[in-house]
Amino acid sequence: xxxxxxxxxxxxxxxxxxxxxxxxxxxxxxxxxxxxxxxxxxxxxxxxxxxxxxxxxxxxxxxxxxxxxxxxxxxxxxxxxxxxxxxxxxxxxxxxxxxxxxxxxxxxxxxxxxxxxxxxxxxxxxxxxxxxxxxxxxxxxxxxxxxxxxxxxxxxxxxxxxxxxxxxxxxxxxxxxxxxxxxxxxxxxxxxxxxxxxxxxxxxxxxxxxxxxxxxxxxxxxxxxxxxxxxxxxxxxxxxxxxxxxxxxxxxxxxxxxxxxxxxxxxxxxxxxxxxxxxxxxxxxxxxxxxxxxxxxxxxxxxxxxxxxxxxxxxxxxxxxxxxxxxxxxxx
Amino acid sequence: xxxxxxxxxxxxxxxxxxxxxxxxxxxxxxxxxxxxxxxxxxxxxxxxxxxxxxxxxxxxxxxxxxxxxxxxxxxxxxxxxxxxxxxxxxxxxxxxxxxxxxxxxxxxxxxxxxxxxxxxxxxxxxxxxxxxxxxxxxxxxxxxxxxxxxxxxxxxxxxxxxxxxxxxxxxxxxxxxxxxxxxxxxxxxxxxxxxxxxxxxxxxxxxxxxxxxxxxxxxxxxxxxxxxxxxxxxxxxxxxxxxxxxxxxxxxxxxxxxxxxxxxxxxxxxxxxxxxxxxxxxxxxxxxxxxxxxxxxxxxxxxxxxxxxxxxxxxxxxxxxxxxxxxxxxxx
DNA sequence: CAGTCTCCTGCAAACGCATGCAGTGAGGAA
DNA sequence: TTCCTCACTGCATGCGTTTGCAGGAGACTG
Numbered sequence: 107x108x109x110x111x112x113x114x115x116x117x118x119x120x121x122x123x124x125x126x127x128x129x130x131x132x133x134x135x136x137x138x139x140x141x142x143x144x145x146x147x148x149x150x151x152x153x154x155x156x157x158x159x160x161x162x163x164x165x166x167x168x169x170x171x172x173x174x175x176x177x178x179x180x181x182x183x184x185x186x187x188x189x190x191x192x193x194x195x196x197x198x199x200x201x202x203x204x205x206x207x208x209x210x211x212x213x214x215x216x217x218x219x220x221x222x223x224x225x226x227x228x229x230x231x232x233x234x235x236x237x238x239x240x241x242x243x244x245x246x247x248x249x250x251x252x253x254x255x256x257x258x259x260x261x262x263x264x265x266x267x268x269x270x271x272x273x274x275x276x277x278x279x280x281x282x283x284x285x286x287x288x289x290x291x292x293x294x295x296x297x298x299x300x301x302x303x304x305x306x307x308x309x310x311x312x313x314x315x316x317x318x319x320x321x322x323x324x325x326x327x328x329x330x331x332x333x334x335x336x337x338x339x340x341x342x343x344x345x346x347x348x349x350x351x352x353x354x355x356x357x358x359x360x361x362x363x364x365x366x367x368x369x370x371x372x373x374x375x376x377x378x379x380x381x382x383x384x385x386x387x388x389x390x391x392x393x394x395x396x397x398x399x400x401x402x403x404x405x406x407x408x409x410x411x412x413x414x415x416x417x418x419x420x421x422x423x424x425x426x427x428x429x430x431x432x433x434x435x436x437x438x
Numbered sequence: 439x440x441x442x443x444x445x446x447x448x449x450x451x452x453x454x455x456x457x458x459x460x461x462x463x464x465x466x467x468x469x470x471x472x473x474x475x476x477x478x479x480x481x482x483x484x485x486x487x488x489x490x491x492x493x494x495x496x497x498x499x500x501x502x503x504x505x506x507x508x509x510x511x512x513x514x515x516x517x518x519x520x521x522x523x524x525x526x527x528x529x530x531x532x533x534x535x536x537x538x539x540x541x542x543x544x545x546x547x548x549x550x551x552x553x554x555x556x557x558x559x560x561x562x563x564x565x566x567x568x569x570x571x572x573x574x575x576x577x578x579x580x581x582x583x584x585x586x587x588x589x590x591x592x593x594x595x596x597x598x599x600x601x602x603x604x605x606x607x608x609x610x611x612x613x614x615x616x617x618x619x620x621x622x623x624x625x626x627x628x629x630x631x632x633x634x635x636x637x638x639x640x641x642x643x644x645x646x647x648x649x650x651x652x653x654x655x656x657x658x659x660x661x662x663x664x665x666x667x668x669x670x671x672x673x674x675x676x677x678x679x680x681x682x683x684x685x686x687x688x689x690x691x692x693x694x695x696x697x698x699x700x701x702x703x704x705x706x707x708x709x710x711x712x713x714x715x716x717x718x719x720x721x722x723x724x725x726x727x728x729x730x731x732x733x734x735x736x737x738x739x740x741x742x743x744x745x746x747x748x749x750x751x752x753x754x755x756x757x758x759x760x761x762x763x764x765x766x767x768x769x770x
Numbered sequence: 771c772a773g774t775c776t777c778c779t780g781c782a783a784a785c786g787c788a789t790g791c792a793g794t795g796a797g798g799a800a
Numbered sequence: 801t802t803c804c805t806c807a808c809t810g811c812a813t814g815c816g817t818t819t820g821c822a823g824g825a826g827a828c829t830g
Contacts, residue, residue, distance in 0.1 A: 112500075112580070112581075112786090114785090114786055114787085115786070115787065116786085124809080124810085125809070125810045125811080126786090126787075126788095126810090127787095127788080127789080127809070127810060127811080128808095128809065128810080129787095130786095130787065130788055130789085131788085131789095131808095131809090133787095134788075134789090137788095137789090138807065138808060138809090139807095139808075139809085140807075140808060140809090143808085143809085155576065155579065157552065157555065157556050158556065158786085158787075159497075159556070159558060159785090159786055159787065160556045160557050160558070161493050161496050161497055161502065161557065161558050161785095161786080161787095162497055162785075162786035162787040162788090162815090163786085163787060163788070164493050164787095164815095165491075165493055165494055165497065165785095165786085165787075165788095165814095165815045165816065165817090166786090166787055166788050166789085166814075166815050167787090167788070167815090168815085170493065172536070172557075180518040180519070180521060180522040181518070181519070181522075181718065183515065183518075185518075186512045186513070186515075186517075186518040186521075187512070187513070189512060189518075189537070190512040190513075190539060193537055193538070193539045194539050197538070197539065202536055202537070202538065202553070202557070203536070203537045204504070204534055204535070204536050204537075205521070205525055205534070205535045205536075205537050206525070206529070206534065207522060207525045207526050207529065220489065221534070223489065224489050224490065224491070224492045225492050225493065225504075225534070226491060226492070226493050244487065247487065248444070249444075359719075359722060359724070360722075362724070363722055363723045363724060366723070366724075367723035367724075386513065387691075387719070390691060390692075390695055391695045391698070391699035392691070392694070392695060392698075392699075392724040392725055393724055444816090446815095446816055446817085447816065447817070448816085456779080456780085457779070457780045457781080458780090458816090458817080458818095459779070459780060459781080459818080459819080460778090460779065460780080462816095462817065462818055462819085463778095463779090463818090463819095466818075466819095469818095469819090470777070470778060470779090471778075471779085472777080472778060472779090475778085475779085490816085490817075491815095491816055491817065493815095493816080493817090494785090494815075494816035494817040494818090495816080495817055495818070496785095496817090497784095497785045497786065497787090497815090497816085497817075497818095498784075498785050498816090498817055498818045498819085499785090499817090499818070499819095500785080
């Protein structure tokens with residue numbers, strides 16, 4: 107193994123016949139260098155294969171150009187999409203994404219956030235995961251801006267980017283009601299999540315507005331197996347709902363599978379089904395899932411803007427909830 | 439904004455009445471410290487909220503404890519799964535994952551790899567993406583071990599972890615033949631990928647062994663829209679195949695959608711369909727896709743082991759292709 | 771009690787870079 | 801010519817750690 111020694115700015119400096127400062131300035135946009143030395147340096151750098159060491163620069167400037175991302179559920183296809191968008195968007199701004207997987211326990215999140223802070227990240231995005239207010243404090247103490255993605259914290263004034271989940275729930279209710287359904291059920295997500303609470307609240311509001319009550323309720327915790335169990339409990343009985351709103355698409359797929367494959371029910375004839383998120387596979391004909399669309403792109407753009415502003419020193423407040431839309435497909 | 443100043447090892451040292459070296463040693467496993475000072479330091483550190491700066495440590499030791507991951511297709515559900523496994527597995531070893539999205543062009547990969555190297559990563563995993571041998575050389579020059587995940591490079595002796603794609607293709611062929619199908623088609627992935635080539639080679643081998651030729655061939659490039667177009671070209675004709683092997687599950691879903699929803703064909707009665715990967719949704723009843731299972735967990739474990747060995751200085755050679763298995767479901 | 775060993779500790783030098791400061795030279799104005 | 805300005809450059813310092821080295825203090829042996 108010909109472990110070639112690492113090539114530093116000094117090597118380039120020597121080869122170009124200038125000082126280390128000069129080569130540093132060549133790689134620092136906006137610094138004062140003559141075109142003559144710049145080209146000498148560039149040539150030497152290229153010949154030696156030199157590129158500035160981001161870590162060393164980070165130490166000095168205090169800016170690591172890396173953003174920490176905590177994420178929990180990658181099996182819910184919404185999050186891979188978001189990750190992809192986020193990463194592309196941040197790369198465009200010269201940042202990169204350090205990914206941390208969190209189990210769902212608060213302890214774990216705590217632990218993970220500590221680890222992230224060790225990397226001197228310039229910012230922190232928490233997706234699908236909440237943050238203890240204690241932890242939030244520690245982040246602020248480290249001067250690391252954090253934004254919650256698709257989750258909000260009631261108590262604190264934490265920066266959060268969310269869709270209008272309440273309106274989404276309302277749209278779902280209105281749609282099912284407009285279809286003439288009356289025995290309407292709800293399969294909830296994880297009760298600790300603000301998305302779950304808001305979607306349910308909006309949904310209930312819609313039912314109430316039509317003078318209806320909830321016919322049945324189960325909780326699926328945003329997990330596939332739990333959602334399927336929930337569906338069985340709710341529908342494997344003669345006195346079953348004729349419509350159901352499921353708190354996200356991922357669970358809705360499982361519910362639809364149970365309805366059609368296990369219980370032999372027809373969707374939407376026997377039961378109308380509506381999900382939330384509009385993940386790509388919701389559009390696939392095998393499911394053709396009617397759903398409430400969250401605009402992932404807008405959410406990501408908003409998140410990145412907010413985060414970068416905050417990093418730039420601008421005090422920023424949580425943006426308004428982003429609009430959602432009913433996407434009518436075959437299932438309702 | 440009460441931008442609390444960053445707390446350094448010196449602060450801790452002063453508070454604990456010791457030197458910086460002492461606190462450093464407390465946080466360096468295996469260093470020589472008395473229990474007495476260790477506890478003093480730990481207490482001071484806790485009180486001040488001190489944690490060692492990973493970046494500073496990285497500069498000195500040359501080990502950043504971060505692994506670069508380049509990935510291209512996150513819409514193919516195989517890769518989110520892998521990312522999750524990879525990240526968890528590496529976190530367990532004290533590493534973290536810096537994610538880079540690559541477009542599919544070689545230029546872009548080149549560019550992305552350069553960026554990664556700037557971060558002084560300890561290792562590099564390239565998933566779903568190939569590497570020019572020139573780039574490989576540069577990595578080796580930087581002393582950064584790289585392993586290709588689910589892709590191999592014919593030319594170079596690059597470390598690569600792959601399944602036995604050839605055997606997978608063979609299994610697919612054998613199975614379709616055992617079903618009595620004779621007009622058998624193939625929808626290829628991106629022709630630049632070794633997975634595509636190997637799967638097709640194994641498949642052809644199976645057909646030949648049964649004295650059959652390929653009835654039809656189209657290419658889907660591992661992209662959903664292209665796969666659907668390919669399916670239309672292949673099946674929207676009276677003289678159509680009675681079975682088709684699709685180079686991965688992601689495309690197979692699209693193909694099945696076209697067959698059933700657009701062309702009104704029955705699967706498997708009219709056409710038997712078999713995919714590759716065994717992504718989680720292949721098991722969902724709406725598709726119930728017969729497929730060749732790649733053992734993602736084993737692939738990840740193997741990858742991590744190889745990478746860590748290489749980082750540890752052990753020269754390592756590409757492991758043998760990992761076993762695959764036919765998963766019989768409803769589609770064939 | 772002297773000598774030796776062991777264990778622990780602090781000093782200082784790195785790691786690779788950015789940046790304030792002072793100094794150089796060239797060019798322009800008077 | 802002289803003085804000032806301005807664009808450029810190098811020196812030296814510092815970012816927050818780790819670590820080789822040498823010194824100090826006990827502990828142990830004889």
